[in-house]
Amino acid sequence: MDEYALGVLTNVGLFSFLALSAYLLLVAGEMSFGQQAFFGVGAYAAGIGTAMWGWPLPVAALAAMALGAAAAWLVGLPTLRLRGLYFAMATLAAAEMFRILFELVHYQRTIDGELVGPDGTQGFRGIRWVLERGIEQETFLAAVWALVLLVLGAFALVERSRLGATLRMVGEDPELAAVLGVNVARVKLGVAAAAGALAALGGALYAHHNTYVEPRNFDIMLGVHSLAYALIGGLGTALGPLLGVALDIGLLESTRVFQGYRMIVFGGLVALLLIVRPRGLLDELTVNRVAAALRRRRTA
Amino acid sequence: MLVDVVQNTLDGLMLGSAYALLALGFTLIFGVLRRANLAYGPAIMLGAYAATWVNLQFHPGVLVLAAVTIAGATLAGTYVERLCFAPHGRRGAGDAAAIASMVGSFALWMQLEEAATLWLPKHLYGFPPLYDGPPLGLGPLTLRVEYLAMLACAAAACFGLHRLLNRTRFGLAVRAVVDQADAARLAGINVPRVFMLVFALASALGGLAGYLIVAAHEQVTPMLGMWSTLKGMIAMMLGGLGSLPGAVVGGLALGLIESHSQWLFGPQYRDLIAFLILFALLAVRPSGLWAMLRRSPAPAP
Numbered sequence: 059m060d061e062y063a064l065g066v067l068t069n070v071g072l073f074s075f076l077a078l079s080a081y082l083l084l085v086a087g088e089m090s091f092g093q094q095a096f097f098g099v100g101a102y103a104a105g106i107g108t109a110m111w112g113w114p115l116p117v118a119a120l121a122a123m124a125l126g127a128a129a130a131w132l133v134g135l136p137t138l139r140l141r142g143l144y145f146a147m148a149t150l151a152a153a154e155m156f157r158i159l160f161e162l163v164h165y166q167r168t169i170d171g172e173l174v175g176p177d178g179t180q181g182f183r184g185i186r187w188v189l190e191r192g193i194e195q196e197t198f199l200a201a202v203w204a205l206v207l208l209v210l211g212a213f214a215l216v217e218r219s220r221l222g223a224t225l226r227m228v229g230e231d232p233e234l235a236a237v238l239g240v241n242v243a244r245v246k247l248g249v250a251a252a253a254g255a256l257a258a259l260g261g262a263l264y265a266h267h268n269t270y271v272e273p274r275n276f277d278i279m280l281g282v283h284s285l286a287y288a289l290i291g292g293l294g295t296a297l298g299p300l301l302g303v304a305l306d307i308g309l310l311e312s313t314r315v316f317q318g319y320r321m322i323v324f325g326g327l328v329a330l331l332l333i334v335r336p337r338g339l340l341d342e343l344t345v346n347r348v349a350a351a352l353r354r355r356r357t358a
Numbered sequence: 359m360l361v362d363v364v365q366n367t368l369d370g371l372m373l374g375s376a377y378a379l380l381a382l383g384f385t386l387i388f389g390v391l392r393r394a395n396l397a398y399g400p401a402i403m404l405g406a407y408a409a410t411w412v413n414l415q416f417h418p419g420v421l422v423l424a425a426v427t428i429a430g431a432t433l434a435g436t437y438v439e440r441l442c443f444a445p446h447g448r449r450g451a452g453d454a455a456a457i458a459s460m461v462g463s464f465a466l467w468m469q470l471e472e473a474a475t476l477w478l479p480k481h482l483y484g485f486p487p488l489y490d491g492p493p494l495g496l497g498p499l500t501l502r503v504e505y506l507a508m509l510a511c512a513a514a515a516c517f518g519l520h521r522l523l524n525r526t527r528f529g530l531a532v533r534a535v536v537d538q539a540d541a542a543r544l545a546g547i548n549v550p551r552v553f554m555l556v557f558a559l560a561s562a563l564g565g566l567a568g569y570l571i572v573a574a575h576e577q578v579t580p581m582l583g584m585w586s587t588l589k590g591m592i593a594m595m596l597g598g599l600g601s602l603p604g605a606v607v608g609g610l611a612l613g614l615i616e617s618h619s620q621w622l623f624g625p626q627y628r629d630l631i632a633f634l635i636l637f638a639l640l641a642v643r644p645s646g647l648w649a650m651l652r653r654s655p656a657p658a659p
Contacts, residue, residue, distance in 0.1 A: 089457065136641035136642075137637075137640065137641055140640060140641075140644055142453070142456075143388075143394055143595075143599065144595075144599070144640055144644045147591065147592075147595045147636070147640060148636075148637055148640040148641065151592075151633040151634075151636040151637040151640070152633075152637055154629065154633045155630060155633045155634060155637065158626060158629055158630045158633070159630075161626060162626060278584070278588070279584070282396070282464055285461075286461050286464055286465065289457060289458075289461045290461065318476065319472070319476075320472075321468040321469055321471070321472035322469050322472050322473060322476075324465065324468065324469075325465040325466050325467070325468040325469025325470075325472070326465075326466075326469055327465075328461070328462065328465035329441045329442055329462040329465045329466055329469075330441075332442070332446075332458045332461060332462045332465075333441075333445040333446070333462075336446060336454060336455060336458035337454055337458070
């Protein structure tokens with residue numbers, strides 16, 4: 059496989075974590091402009107873990123996920139009772155605070171005669187665990203997609219369970235859910251923490267794929283993009299956000315025909331697509347119809 | 359010390375009047391349609407780029423440049439309305455329609471921004487100032503004429519909007535649609551047309567704000583689109599979602615917060631503090647500063 063295709067496929071996988079993070083919150087009825095913050099927390103935490111403290115990547119990624127979940131929980135605690143644009147703006151404010159904090163962090167150490175670590179706006183260089191282990195790009199790609207599939211499997215299990223039904227109920231009608239005995243606040247906090255962990259995992263892998271991150275990687279553009287991926291793909295199934303990422307990064311960025319005009323094409327296409335399918339490509343109705351058709355075939 | 363505080367407060371109020379103008383347009387759209395237009399800033403950016411191009415070609419006077427910016431922003435805003443808001447049903451068509459409009463406007467944000475940077479690809483273009491002379495002195499204080507113009511325009515826009523909404527047939531139609539879109543339609547009001555006109559008016563206000571801002575900064579950069587959307591949204595949320603006096607209060611408050619915290623702590627902390635205050639306010643009093651000032655019971659978000 060040529061290097062370019064490898065890069066595109068890896069990026070589709072990496073940003074799928076962020077899109078799935080936004081999707082999870084959307085299913086529970088909250089629209090976040092701020093998931094990029096936890097992507098950034100994951101990138102910085104895992105980078106510090108491997109490049110500065112000598113941890114292996116799996117350990118650093120797990121620690122990054124825990125930190126991402128904790129950060130998302132803390133942001134969610136005072137904001138999750140808000141709805142709609144209020145919650146979106148509160149998460150945006152929180153994410154911008156995280157980005158500015160990344161700009162203020164100077165924590166460097168000399169390792170093998172080279173200064174490594176976050177250096178404020180200059181970014182964080184030398185996250186080379188993957189390179190130094192001699193791990194092939196193909197292997198890293200496979201690892202990323204194995205994790206994406208693992209997450210998709212987890213989503214599929216949750217969707218079929220009582221928990222999945224609870225999530226969708228909280229998203230559709232929180233008052234009704236509360237009347238039926240669901241602790242809405244606790245469910246939403248749990249969802250926010252899980253979404254934070256998911257974004258942090260993506261960020262941890264992203265940092266090790268790029269070997270370099272800087273605060274402006276994690277600005278509002280990234281957050282609104284991931285939200286748009288989930289909404290264009292549709293909220294019916296966890297495959298929706300993947301489809302959204304694949305459409306933008308996979309199709310448009312890789313087909314160099316649109317070089318320079320990519321956003322003009324993509325922007326117009328998305329606006330038109332939303333007129334035809336306002337709830338995204340794979341919306342709830344479509345997914346339910348497909349599921350029903352499959353069931354009928356199985357019983358027939 | 360005291361002079362600095364007074365000077366910072368003055369600077370903050372002037373800066374805040376630009377934010378207030380941006381927030382007025384944003385709020386007008388949200389108040390009437392109950393939908394957020396993320397492409398608001400990029401439409402302003404397109405207007406400013408059109409004016410920059412006209413300036414490079416013909417070097418016209420300031421009034422022509424202002425008119426081109428406003429016209430460009432209005433055209434781009436109307437395009438956004440036609441493509442992302444008009445097709446998604448009427449007001450109150452539900453959260454899903456509002457979200458579809460918002461995501462569509464984000465897609466067009468990307469599109470407008472790329473169109474503008476393809477048109478004028480440099481990272482920075484100079485822009486002629488509104489006024490060439492030195493700043494006015496007032497004892498130990500200084501006042502920039504551009505900022506005075508902003509304050510005057512913000513005040514005039516408030517007054518004009520108030521008159522328009524409360525004293526004209528069009529304003530009556532807008533208020534009727536805000537109260538009950540269905541009843542307004544039954545009474546013979548062309549609701550989609552009201553939406554389109556409100557959108558065009560809001561974009562024109564944004565264009566005016568955009569012109570005053572680029573003329574004060576004397577430069578145009580591709581950051582203008584995101585900057586305008588963000589500052590407009592933050593000011594709107596600070597003041598209180600969907601309230602016109604709230605937009606003015608929020609804009610002025612944001613200007614004051616920024617000028618004082620920049621002076622006290624420097625530019626990086628300025629933004630941090632502005633976002634911290636927005637976050638804290640949303641967590642504690644989501645109905646915003648205007649509702650707090652009026653001491654009315656806070657409506658549930």
